[in-house]
Amino acid sequence: MSSGTIAAVATAVAAGEGSVSIVRISGPDAERIGQSLFDAPGDQPWESHRVLYGHVRDPASGERVDEALLLLMRAPRSFTRETVVELHCHGGLICVQRVLELVLAAGARRALPGEFSQRAFLNGRLDLTRAEAISELVTARSRRAAQLAMAGLDGGLQHRIGGLRERLLDQLAELEARVDFEEDLPPLDGLAVAEELQRVQVELRQLVADGQRGQLLRDGLKVAILGRPNVGKSSLLNLLSRSDRAIVTDLPGTTRDLVESELVLQGVPLTLLDTAGIRDTEDRVEQLGIERSRAAVQSADVVLLLFDLTQGWTDADQVLLDSIPAEVPHLVVANKADQVAAADLAPAQLCISALTGAGHDHLVEALLRSCGHGGEQGLQVALNRRQQDLAAAAAASLGASLEAAQQQLPWDFWTIDLRAAVRALGEITGEEVSEAVLDRVFSRFCIGK
Ligand SMILES: Nc1nc2c(ncn2[C@@H]2O[C@H](COP(=O)(O)OP(=O)(O)OP(=O)(O)O)[C@@H](O)[C@H]2O)c(=O)[nH]1
Ligand SMILES: [Mg+2]
Missing domain, CATH: 3.40.50.300 (P-loop containing nucleotide triphosphate hydrolases)
Known part of the structure; x- marks a missing residue:
């Protein structure tokens, strides 16, 4: 995904539904675009984090397109940490689509699905588990699913996965130090390392199992x-x-x-x-x-x-x-x-x-x-499918590391798979994730999110 100023309708788009629709603009030109289209009567101050009342006007014809509110949020105090302008228009499809077209004509481009959230992530506003939790919150089909998503948004997953990753990094650091400077350092207790890896593995497997139980609440059942x-x-x-x-x-x-x-x-x-x-x-x-x-x-099902x-x-x-x-x-x-x-x-x-x-x-x-419901009661957090796959891969890598430990192979044999496990967990939190993976994750979001 590239830079520039992006725009999209941020509210649900269905004819005849909702009394307010919001066009959201984010990027370096957002403020200029907002100013060029919006007439605010009287002496309302054009300031960040203030709501202005007025009209969206077609600059070419001078026609009033909608009566609206404008909210300016200058960088970095916004969801994307870029300058964001929101135009709160009347609901329905017609007004808001026209306003969006004017915004695009004024120099913004249409946002890709999830692009606002992706910018928020890239600009450090939220980690990947929180970004995904927002998408799950938006698409939740039941109250329990929304509660689990909210737990993710509160950082529950980041905390759990991040914590496990830290513990693995601690062990990795010890091992790697021995690979390079064995003779300069105190001897390493291999058994203690293996035990710690095993404890993390058990927790990961539990998280995967919990995620599978929570899946029912996300996907729903087809009967x-x-x-x-x-x-x-x-x-x-x-x-x-x-x-x-x-x-x-x-x-x-x-x-x-x-x-x-x-x-x-x-x-x-x-x-x-x-x-x-x-x-x-x-x-x-x-x-x-x-x-x-x-x-x-x-x-x-x-x-x-x-x-x-x-x-x-x-x-x-x-x-x-x-x-x-x-x-x-x-x-x-x-x-x-x-x-x-x-x-x-x-x-x-x-x-x-x-x-x-x-x-x-x-x-x-x-x-x-008959489909296993009941098991997800008491779940605190639930990994989504992507996160489950990565956590399972990390647990499997730890298994390979433990194998090397059991065979009492040299330290560098332990580190190979341990590093893979750390990388997999980093892909969950977004600390170690390629652009291609990010694009795939965010493309599943809805447009305007
Ligand atoms: N007494 C009684 N009649 C029922 C009950 N359930 C359905 N019926 C009646 O059985 C008839 C068929 O009901 P439907 O629900 O249309 O049956 P269906 O299985 O959908 O039938 P098809 O669409 O033809 O396959 C109707 O006259 C219903 O009122 C029941 O529990 N008790
Ligand atoms: Mg029938």
Whole structure:
């Protein structure tokens, strides 16, 4: 990424949503651009960290484009540590896009995704774990995920990873000194070094495991509801999402396409998929829907296989159960329990009524448990995938170092992998990270962030 003055819409961009939209400008020309476009009536002082009221005006035509507030934050007291100008415009798409176009015409260029945060990082405003935490905070889909992101933003991860890296650096320094000046220094207790490396390795592995548990809160779960026609799949989607999202009729073959609903259950974000009931049919549209149902099962994190208690467990239900890939967790759920006295019907794991809501809470619990939810309670920090990979790589390098220790190889054999471990941890915090990696990390951010 290069320098210059960048600009983007920093608020959510959706038509008709939000009463305020913000155009953010950062860089050496930000103040000049702001001044060239903004009319502030009266004698409002043009000062840093003060809000001005006025109008954005097209300098070419003199036309007033929007009524707005301008906030100037001179370097280095801003998010990017460059001079930043924010234009708080009216919400919606039209005004803010026009204002952005004027800003671009005045000499700024469009910001790349995450470029503001990348500048903040490069200018030392925040470390890489905090920058990533901001992105996670913005995209969090549940309250728990936001809490974990906030812990990262407070420096929880930087502290943990940075601390472990320091401890490795201490050992590395001792070892490297012995490589060069063995005879001038007091003898090194190899056992103590190995023990310390092992302690760090244990902590790293714990952090990786915690990160994997936290992943559920970040990514959410994709849950597919599968079953023969008319068993009540769409009714169940409506019950869980407390909506009338899916059409329900007593005609088998009502749902023809995937119906998606986003919800949060006990803090876990969830995408629920209602599918077309599976049966043999000549109807071309229904066939296509059924193909989609089968594909949805392949990509689901959990499958709810629903069957109709009033009909009992049939061969066709068994065929469906057998079609679920072995590695996909699934729950077999008997529906319409309001019609039939709850029998102990194998292989049903749960009895519900999508009509009355009976069994709802048990279902939610079983659903979350089937995908390992519950384990992430009490998590303080959670590494994201990138950080997990690096922490795991560091732990593996430490394993190789410990191997050298065990074989009582000379010190320089220990240092090779130890150095790799230090480097991997530095890539998490951003202390040792290449520009290419940074570009990749920040490109996953949203534009304007
Ligand atoms: N009594 C009773 N009826 C139910 C229950 N769940 C669904 N039904 C009824 O069963 C019929 C079919 O429900 P749907 O939710 O459309 O079934 P579906 O599995 O989505 O059906 P397709 O889309 O055709 O595959 C409707 O008349 C529902 O009102 C239940 O728990 N009890
Ligand atoms: Mg349906």
